[in-house]
Amino acid sequence: MDTEEAWTPEAEAAAVKEPPKIHRLEESVVNRIAAGEVIQRPVSAVKELVENSLDADATSINVVVKDGGLKLIQVSDDGHGIRYEDLPILCERHTTSKLSKYEDLQSIKSMGFRGEALASMTYVGHVTVTTITKGHLHGYRVSYRDGVMESEPKACAAVKGTQIMVENLFYNMIARRKTLQNSSDDYTKIVDLLSRMAIHHTNVSFSCRKHGAARADVHSIATSSRLDSIRTVYGVSVASNLVQLEASEYNDSSSFVFKMDGYVSNSNYVAKKTTMVLFVNDRLVECAPLKRAVEIVYAATFPKASKPFIYMSIVLPPEHVDVNVHPTKREVSLLNQELIVEKIQSAVELKLRQSNDSRTYKEQTVESSPSSPYNPSKDLHLNPSGSKLQKVPVNKMKCFSNVFENLLGISWQPTFLREVIVLLTFINKFLCTPSKQGASLWYGWIYPIIAQSMCKEERGRNGA
DSSP states (O other): OOOOOOOOOHHHHHHHHHOOOOOOOOOHHHHHHHHHHHHSHHHHHHHHHHHHHHTTSEEEEEEEEEEGTTEEEEEOOOSOOOGGGGGGTTSSSTTOOOOOSSSGGGGGOOOOSSSSHHHHHHHEEEEEEEETTOOOOEEEEEEEETTSSSSSOOOOOSSEEEEEEEETTTTTTTHEEEEEOOOHHHHHHHHHHHHHHHHOTSSEEEEEEEEESOOOOOEOOOOOOOHHHHHHHHHHHHHHTEEEEEEEETTTTTTEEEEEEEEEEOTTTSSSOOOEEETTTTTEOOOOOHHHHHHHHHHHOOOOOOOOEEEEEEOOOOEEEOOTTTTSSSEEEETTTTHHHHHHHHHHHHHHHHHHTTOOOOOOOOOTTTTOOOOHHOOOOOTTTTSSSOOOHHHHHHOOOOOOOOTSSSSOHHHHHHHHHHHHHHHHHHGGGGGSSSHHHIIIIHHHHHHHHHHHHHHHHOOO
């Protein structure tokens, strides 16, 4: 006989469990959750502050960082400053001077528009603002916490523009702060961000340094040449291996769909990872489909599979760009994105092929040794394309000659050497010919040296 469980009030309560009650979160909790999404790491704060400086028409932006941005982020600019009357609501959420109604997003040209960045920083750090506007004899300094002023603004000496300090970032988010203890990694990201900004905004000078350091890790001056800016920021080795690129598309009414200008690396550029700097309507963004399309072109064009350097500035009608896609504004949605990617991919492919076909090599005649009657230039004067053999500098020829003579000093039979040449020629035909660089190396350096060594061994055997 089955025994029935005894009835109890607790058992009845467990059988009929009520759904949890929905309640309204406190505003401070909402703001802190939102702050963690907008300011994900120190570089996010730097990006927001630098974009505010650009919106303020600054011509000079200086960034100082301590402990990767966790202890201190200081951004100073010479922009138009902040009005005294606006300071009380400066760090409240959804306060901005960039737009007043939703329709303004269709024609937005400023970097910021939500009014969340400064507010978010005050919920995860201690923010101090020093600012002065044109025509005033002194500026004002005020500190903020949790979106509100800690005290009334105080008059102070100030230089033109605004300086914002963010201290003890993520002091109240223990888990986030522990994951960001590697300060060098975050400082590298900040330097990379400022480098990208500097080569696009050529009318603005940028600097970035560690707190207490005398030398800046990023230092650019305003210039009219983008290539000069790239040379200053990324170095001569990058700038000297770039080719200019342009692309555009117009519709039936003669209004443009998009315009693009930029620089891409040629076959001489060598790097382990792709560097892609992309601006859409002056906004630094990422576009995975475009990056993937360009990398495919490079992989197909250059057998070395070296990763490229790409700078592109795309201009579209403001109404064709949706900037309100990502909390950090890192991504945008483009109208006719597939068409734009396809056109740019075709332009890159055409430019790389033209650059590859027009490559030139320095020529220098290599004189044969008087003791050796064999002259390889008489027999090996044509490469696979039928053009004149590319000569090689004497010092490099001697270097390669010493290596190969040491290798060929072993008692190898001439027949075996001929088989090696045939094999290497076969490999070269399928692997090196498309880039012409491998062909020049083979037919200009290696082939003649092996041939010389063969003849030297033949003469030694005949003399014996």
